[in-house]
Each structure stands twice: as structure tokens, then as C-alpha cells.
Amino acid sequence: MRKKVLLTGCAGFIGSNFLKKIAVPSRDYDFVVLDALTYAGHYPTIASDIEDNEHLSFIKADIRGNEPIQSIFKENEFSGVIHFAAESHVDNSIINPNIFVETNVLGTLNLLNAAKNHGGERIRFCHVSTDEVYGELTESEPAFTEDHKIAPNSPYSASKAGSDLLVRSYHETFGLDTVITRCSNNYGPYQFPEKLIPVMIAKAISGEKLPVYGDGKNIRDWIFVDDHNIGVWDVFLKGQSGHAYNLGGNSEQRNIDVVKTILRSLGKSDELITFVEDRKGHDWRYAMDFRKIEREMNWRPSVTFEEGLSRTIQWYKDNQDWVQSVNEKS
Numbered sequence: 001m002r003k004k005v006l007l008t009g010c011a012g013f014i015g016s017n018f019l020k021k022i023a024v025p026s027r028d029y030d031f032v033v034l035d036a037l038t039y040a041g042h043y044p045t046i047a048s049d050i051e052d053n054e055h056l057s058f059i060k061a062d063i064r065g066n067e068p069i070q071s072i073f074k075e076n077e078f079s080g081v082i083h084f085a086a087e088s089h090v091d092n093s094i095i096n097p098n099i100f101v102e103t104n105v106l107g108t109l110n111l112l113n114a115a116k117n118h119g120g121e122r123i124r125f126c127h128v129s130t131d132e133v134y135g136e137l138t139e140s141e142p143a144f145t146e147d148h149k150i151a152p153n154s155p156y157s158a159s160k161a162g163s164d165l166l167v168r169s170y171h172e173t174f175g176l177d178t179v180i181t182r183c184s185n186n187y188g189p190y191q192f193p194e195k196l197i198p199v200m201i202a203k204a205i206s207g208e209k210l211p212v213y214g215d216g217k218n219i220r221d222w223i224f225v226d227d228h229n230i231g232v233w234d235v236f237l238k239g240q241s242g243h244a245y246n247l248g249g250n251s252e253q254r255n256i257d258v259v260k261t262i263l264r265s266l267g268k269s270d271e272l273i274t275f276v277e278d279r280k281g282h283d284w285r286y287a288m289d290f291r292k293i294e295r296e297m298n299w300r301p302s303v304t305f306e307e308g309l310s311r312t313i314q315w316y317k318d319n320q321d322w323v324q325s326v327n328e329k330s
Contacts (some may be wrong), residue, residue, distance in 0.1 A: 004080075090154050094280055107189060204272065
């Protein structure tokens with residue numbers, strides 16, 4: 001009998017790529033995909049994956065609802081949970097922090113309680129988090145390690161930090177088998193067009209102005225989404241219980257340089273760039289030290305930023321119908 005794993009939030013960007021890269025070919029497991037299909041969750045993205053594979057199934061449900069989550073766990077003998085579901089857009093968290101706490105903190109709590117009540121130590125709970133829980137770095141500081149203090153600076157990152165700490169507490173207090181992944185900025189196909197790279201690609205293609213926060217010199221470490229998902233699967237299968245693992249792309253880039261690279265790739269002028277008022281609480285730099293997962297699981301990113309960005313730009317050029325459909329949905 002195949003083990004059954006619950007995947008939350010897999011109609012969104014990272015989760016949908018996890019389905020295509022990891023879950024579809026992993027025939028030793030049954031996967032149950034749970035998604036509320038909010039504005040950033042697009043079922044057509046994963047429809048063929050679900051409907052064409054007998055070891056995948058779909059449940060529409062909101063992790064903020066405790067009773068439905070309890071019922072789902074009661075009806076399914078899960079051996080694992082990989083928890084992607086989250087509100088993740090920093091700008092939106094500044095406008096409406098409440099939904100981020102409700103989804104990222106309360107939603108995670110509901111899942112943890114369900115795992116504890118309907119499986120306990122049998123269930124491995126893999127919580128997918130972010131580098132932003134560590135706060136920010138100066139240009140000269142070394143990259144974040146797993147021992148770096150938690151010091152979030154936005155309502156989004158604070159809500160993810162809260163969920164991380166809940167996961168840790170359920171391991172320490174209740175003996176739940178938990179692991180946490182913390183990853184740098186993802187990019188790749190199927191990313192909802194509100195994040196930096198897909199926004200800039202879309203605007204450049206249509207010849208619109210490209211808004212860049214502040215002076216554009218903020219630095220991010222970028223990882224191609226498939227590399228991230230391979231790391232998540234490795235941690236789910238092999239990570240030490242109670243541990244967190246950093247995943248990074250080994251590719252720090254200034255935002256302005258990312259934007260200029262996109263413009264050059266599309267044959268557009270830098271004159272399309274327009275600088276706008278900086279985001280509140282805008283972290284200066286993120287960078288991830290991933291030596292722990294490299295040492296324990298021999299994981300490291302395989303896609304260079306140049307290659308990954310080229311593939312991503314080409315994907316968006318070839319899939320304008322998808323971009324239009326998700327924009328219409330939102």
C-alpha cells in the first residue's frame with residue numbers, strides 16, 4: 001500500500017511546480033492536493049496533473065477552517081504533510097496584515113493540530129518557509145545560517161516566523177516529526193504575475209513602464225523553482241526531525257540588475273525603468289548559507305541564474321494565455 005502525503009497550496013506557484021517535477025513521477029506515493037483556490041491559486045495550472053494521474057487527487061478547502069481540516073485528516077491516513085500554502089506577497093501584507101496571520105499562522109496551527117490528533121508521530125510534517133524570517137543583511141555580512149536569529153521585518157515575514165515557531169513547538173512539546181525548509185527568492189514558470197520577475201517580464205513585453213522600488217540596489221538570492229522543490233523533497237525524505245534547512249540559489253543579484261537583464265533579453269530599452277517610492281520596511285539583502293543540506297543530503301542548486309532566467313522569460317513569452325487567464329481571475 002502506497003503512503004499518502006498531503007500537499008497544501010499546490011495550485012500556486014511553487015506547489016504547482018512541485019506537482020509537475022516531484023509528485024507526478026513519484027509513483028510510490030499517493031498525493032492529496034489541498035488548496036483554497038484564492039486569487040493566486042489557479043486550478044487550470046494543475047488540472048491535467050491531477051486528472052491524468054491516479055495517484056493524485058484534489059480537495060478544495062481553506063486551511064483557516066479547523067473543522068474541515070480535522071475531517072480531511074480523519075478520513076485519510078496521511079503519512080506526511082508538505083505545507084506550501086501561504087499568503088506570500090509582502091506588499092499585500094502591508095495593506096492587510098490580518099489575512100497573513102489568519103492563513104500563515106492559524107492555518108498552520110490547524111494543520112499541526114490535525115496531524116497531532118490523527119496520526120501523531122506517524123506523520124512527517126514538512127513546513128515550507130522563507131529566508132525573510134531572518135530579517136535582513138548588510139552587504140558585508142555572511143549569509144544566513146539555520147542558527148541565525150529570527151528577526152522578521154514585515155507582516156508577511158512575521159507571520160511566517162510565527163508559523164515556523166509553532167512547527168518547532170509541536171516537535172518539542174508533542175513529539176511531532178517536523179522539518180522546516182527556508183528558501184531564498186524563487187522564480188520560474190507559473191509564478192503569479194505580482195512578484196518582481198513575472199511583473200517585469202509582462203510589462204517589458206507590453207512596452208509598459210517598469211516600476212522599481214527605491215534605487216533598485218536591494219539584493220536578493222535567487223533560486224530556480226525546480227531546485228527549491230528538489231530540496232524540499234530531500235528534506236521531507238531525509239531531514240533530521242526537529243531541524244530546519246536553508247535552501248539558496250548561490251546567486252545574489254541587485255533588483256535593478258535583474259530588471260535590466262530582463263529588458264536586454266526582450267530587446268527593450270532601459271528607458272522603460274521608472275523608480276518609485278521605496279516599500280515600507282524594505283529589507284536590504286538576503287543570502288542563504290545552504291552548507292547544512294549540502295553536507296547531509298548532497299543537495300545544491302543546479303540551475304544558474306542566467307540559465308533559469310532565460311528559461312523563465314521564454315516560458316512567459318510562450319504562455320501569454322496563461323498570464324491573461326490568471327490576471328482575469330484575480
